[in-house]
Amino acid sequence: MGKIDDPRVSERVQAFPESVIREMTRIAALHPGTVNLAQGFPDFDPPPELIEAVKRAVHQGGSQYSITWGDPTLRAAISRKAKEFNGIESDPEKNLVVTCGATEAMMASMLSLINPGDEAIIFEPFYENYGPDARVSGARPRHVRLEWPDWRFDPETVKGAFNPKTKVLILNTPNNPTGKVFTRDELKLLADLCTDHDVVAITDEIYEHMVYDGGRHVSLATVGSMAERTVTINGLSKTYAATGWRVGWAIAPPTLAAAIRRAHDFLTVCAPTAFQLAGVVALALPPAYYDELQRTYQAKRDRLVKALQAAGIDCRPPGGTYYVMTDFSAFPFKDDWEFAMHLIDRCGIATVPGSSFYSDPRSGRRKVRFVFCKRESTLDETARRLEKLRSPAT
């Protein structure tokens, strides 16, 4: 990690952290047989009917550019599902922008909203992309802490973070890496603050279908009058196990959608057309698909949490997403990197060191993050390997 050794590289990019998640994936690849519980992608395929849909789409015009802000049939499908599932009203012609994943939707939204020096409120621990997104758009991040172990935030701290320079609030619910699902009351507080301070909320809701124990995902855009000041970001990656398809979207008030379309056009032109067309089939899957998704992920969560707790690693079952943030204070390791490297060397398990999710790395030095978007057999193997943590090295 650290600087790239070439003076021609821009200061902007020099200031980016190297993606720790991809770094761990690279280290895992150097240790053959390592179970990769670092990066959040499934080790299984999307449903077979979606693979068939991609094949068909390639032969039906899917190999050329689409309309830059998204194929009309996909925009219609997104609009319909957002209404049915989230209660968000949208006009596919005015409110929607299809992007290359939620990743691009966030970057295009920030580029469209931020002037250099504007502040962006970001909860931490955070998803690692938000730092570089702020950097590229010129935003100054102001962090508000979600506190271990139940990831509540102090209302007074969040109130204090809003000030005349605040332009956007970035919210990720269900939240990576904590698994927190923001409650309606919490969202109401944030909505009131955004309204009072004329702040736009950009909400990343990519894990909306991974909510457990009877919990419910609430879209901030549906709270009070937030629809007029919220950009709701989502995508196919997580819900349909299709992280490589690179299809995401933003739903925004018409003027903001127009701005995001403009940024998106010059960033990437359009999302991959064939995968957009297959996305229409994905978004038409019946409610039973989402029920099953929720059930299977909850079972995966329980399997991993049980194995972690049995190994003496402190964690709570997350309310959503497919991540478990853990505390390894019971073990005598210097910091999160040392523990993460030990997990690779001793157990053959790759994780993400907790420091990469905090603005001050010291805050995450007793934590590591595990993912559970893996096959049952992978999680069983993980449980077996975790047993080695307690047994003496041979």
Ligand SMILES: Cc1ncc(COP(=O)(O)O)c(C=O)c1O
């Ligand atoms: C919170 C969050 N947003 C966005 C993404 C990436 O989404 P996409 O694949 O649609 O770019 C991830 C992936 O890990 C994520 O955790």
